[in-house]
Amino acid sequence: MLENSNNQRQTANMxxxxxxxxxxxxxxxxxxxxxxxxxEKYLTxxxxxxxxxxxxxxxxxxxxGCGAGISSLLLFGDYLRKADYIGVDISDSIELxxxxxxxxxxxxxxxxxxxxxxxxxxxxxxxxxxEGVLHHTPSVERGIKFLxxxxxxxxxxxxxxxxxxxxxxxxxxxxxxxxxxxLEPDQAWEALEGLTExxxxxxxxxxxxxxxxxxPILGIVAGKYDLQRLFYYVFMKAFYSPDLSFEEMHHVxxxxxxxxxxxxxxxxxxxxxxxxxxLTVKQLHVDDSGISVVAKKL
Numbered sequence: 001m002l003e004n005s006n007n008q009r010q011t012a013n014m015x016x017x018x019x020x021x022x023x024x025x026x027x028x029x030x031x032x033x034x035x036x037x038x039x040e041k042y043l044t045x046x047x048x049x050x051x052x053x054x055x056x057x058x059x060x061x062x063x064x065g066c067g068a069g070i071s072s073l074l075l076f077g078d079y080l081r082k083a084d085y086i087g088v089d090i091s092d093s094i095e096l097x098x099x100x101x102x103x104x105x106x107x108x109x110x111x112x113x114x115x116x117x118x119x120x121x122x123x124x125x126x127x128x129x130x131e132g133v134l135h136h137t138p139s140v141e142r143g144i145k146f147l148x149x150x151x152x153x154x155x156x157x158x159x160x161x162x163x164x165x166x167x168x169x170x171x172x173x174x175x176x177x178x179x180x181x182x183l184e185p186d187q188a189w190e191a192l193e194g195l196t197e198x199x200x201x202x203x204x205x206x207x208x209x210x211x212x213x214x215x216p217i218l219g220i221v222a223g224k225y226d227l228q229r230l231f232y233y234v235f236m237k238a239f240y241s242p243d244l245s246f247e248e249m250h251h252v253x254x255x256x257x258x259x260x261x262x263x264x265x266x267x268x269x270x271x272x273x274x275x276x277x278x279l280t281v282k283q284l285h286v287d288d289s290g291i292s293v294v295a296k297k298l
Contacts, residue, residue, distance in 0.1 A: 007260040008114060010181065011136055012090045014258040017185030019068045019093035024251035029244045035074035038131070041285050041292035042075060042158060049294065053156050054079045059126045063087040064115055064147055065133025069097030072129060073104070080106050086122070090114050116146060124152045130159040132255075132290075135263045141273045148277035151297040157279060160292045164264040166219030166234040173237060173257070181260045188258045189250070195257075196250040199238030202228040233288050267291050 018024075025031070043049055053059065059082055063072050066087030072080065085108040087097050094110040101108045111118075115137065128151060134143035140161055147157055164170065176195070180188040207227040214222045220234055228240050239252040256262070265273075267286050274281050274295050283294040 007138070008090065011259045011261060012092075014181075014185050014188065015067065015089075015136075016091035016093055017189065018251065018254055018258070019091065019096055021189070021247070021251065022096070024247040025068075025070065027245065027248060029241075030248040030251065031070070031074065033241065033243065034070065038071060038075040041160065041287070042283075042294060044285065046283060046294070050076065050079050053127055054082045056126075057082060058084050060084045060124065060152070061086065061127040061129065062122065062125045062147075062150065064128055064130040065089055065136075066097050066110070067091075067093045069100045069108070071131040073100060073106075075129075075131075080108075083127070085109065086111065088113055088115060088118065088122075115143065118150075123150045124155075125150055126152055126155050128155070128157045128159075130157075132160050134159060135161045135265075136259050136261045138261065140263050140265060140270075141276075144270075144273045144279075145277040148274075148279050148295075148297060153297055155297045157295045157297070158293065159295075160290055161270060162262065162264045163286065163288075163290045164266055165288075168218060168235050169233065169237070170264070172235060173262070176236070177257050177260075177262060180257055185258065189254055192253050192257055193250060195236075195238050196246060196253050199228065199232070199240040199249065199253070200246070202231055202238065203240030203242065265291070 061083040063069070063085065066072065066089050069087055087094060087108055087110045089112060092112060094112050097108070098110055128147050130147060134140045137143045144159070151157060180191050183191060205227060208224055209227050209230060210224045211220055211222050214220070218234060232238060237253060237256050239249050241249060267284060270291050270293060271281055271284060274293065278298050279295040280298055281293060281295050285292040
């Protein structure tokens, strides 16, 4: 591994543990929510995007930080049958990705590697997909540039990164992360269980609150809010969905708090990083959680 190798090793260990908690994401509840979210981020406003990307019989594709391969399966589906797919991940979750692909009779090559250590022959991709990965590397800006250099002319880069949030939420997230990221993965998983329970308790209140005046100093806009969602986006990530099990909700919280690297940026930052990397931003989707980008190599 390159510089900051201890932090990269920690990232690999945490995500290896997360993906091996198969019971926390194999259920249809989380997968349905996950798949709908991916399609909303990348395809809203451009339903023909996948047809445009997969316009030939064989599309050279890199899944940069593939994990267990779930995001690619949910977003691209049968389009993957037209792809020369290479999945790379820093953790041993690639073994789970192989199983996922085999179950669907999909072809793919899987490599365990730090992205920044990929061999030079990994170039000229028609599509690079990096869902929720670059903010877990030493540098989002460097990651975008690195991937852009591996695209073919007119190739597509699709990626998602975290957005900066309200000031108290930013502080609390870093405080909690500093408490758990030095623990062993199973210890971190256990340490965060109370947080997941807290989110469930808030959600089950099903309470509404009205903020009558903007509070810009706290990043709150006047309006009516579900109490749990207001707490979630302004004070602390404690995920809740009435349609998911405890383990599925806990998977989401662990994913957020366990890695050492967890950079957040503004949309302006991300657009600038893309332009400086020779990319044209075709779509920039910003929601309360993050920034999803569809970019094309000039």
